[in-house]
Amino acid sequence: MSPTSETLTAERILEATEEVLRRHGPAKATVVDVARALGVSHGSVYRHFRTKAALREAVTKRWLDRTSEALSGIVAAEDRDPETRLRDWFTALFDAKRHKAGDDPELFATYTVLTDENGDVVGAHIADLTGQLTLIVRAGVDAGAFHAASPEATARALFQATGRFHDPGYARAWEQPGVQEEFEAVVDLLVRGLRQ
Amino acid sequence: MSPTSETLTAERILEATEEVLRRHGPAKATVVDVARALGVSHGSVYRHFRTKAALREAVTKRWLDRTSEALSGIVAAEDRDPETRLRDWFTALFDAKRHKAGDDPELFATYTVLTDENGDVVGAHIADLTGQLTLIVRAGVDAGAFHAASPEATARALFQATGRFHDPGYARAWEQPGVQEEFEAVVDLLVRGLRQ
DNA sequence: CAGCTGACAGATTTCAATATCTGTCAGCTG
């Protein structure tokens, strides 16, 4: 049985949508294109996603969730010391973003458009990431390595202070010479501020 | 002698251009509008500014320079202790930006368009501001209050880490409840990291 | 009869004709 004759699922629609977005870009990707790629009528797509916006939102969420999952491994490594985990987490976040932006700039631009139109999903993603950070900060406080009156507020401050190295709005700066040093300077300053 | 019959100077053209930008917005403000506001032909404007882009660049520079000048007073107050000056400087910067954005959102949006199209001018402005910060950091190091291997690099890190509170891209977040606390949390963390 | 199709109305986008603007410059004017 060929893939095109399999049952139409939300999953298959999301995969086709990613492909259509990759090919046509965010401005020209239509629901009709997605249906055509799947060999169905566009009415069938609307059976799984109420609107085009909902479809694009789901694709956005998938994309963001992939980054969150990649980072959660560092949070879970509870045997390693908190400062190292904190530095590794930020380094992994920066590297992931930098590669996404640098390896396929067009696709990255496409997803930037998608995140811009899905503020709620992005908000949830940021809440997810600061949640991960909170776990590391709290572990540091419990181990007596970090000082933080409120691990949650401190995690938020850490995330915001490093925005230049993960906010897509700064993507162009990630290619400039010297960013790595700038990243390390900011993280060093923050880690010093965090130490007991 | 009425103002409209005075000599046509670059200064008068810049003032008229600001007014036209305020009235029509960045997309519809034309050189012809500026000339009309001054009661001259548009050819005369081109006598003082080679292109429309050069005119808009000059307006942008003027606007940014006003902020720099307002902050330079804090840098100059060398009798006060460096940590206070550093906090005051960031507070003044954040307040200035927040008011510009909040008091007249339309005008702020206009200048955001202008800064976006004048990267060089913005770069010089940022260099100016980090230069001011460097002076404060160096004073702190000299007084034994701050630790910083390179005051210049540290100043850059401080500026970048506080981007969320001065970069126009985050203007919408400046209205949200809780920003003040977030600002203080970030500055506290950075100042702690800076202390000897 | 669950799931899919395709015709349809209203919304949005495209495209090409038209209007306006930018930048130049020969000549006018005080």
Add this chain to the structure above:
DNA sequence: CAGCTGACAGATATTGAAATCTGTCAGCTG
């Protein structure tokens, strides 16, 4: 004659008609 004007060519923006897309739904099909 220094500074300004306004006509002009090419570039850019606006507009409105035509094409396409979104979202619905009555009916088809396996």
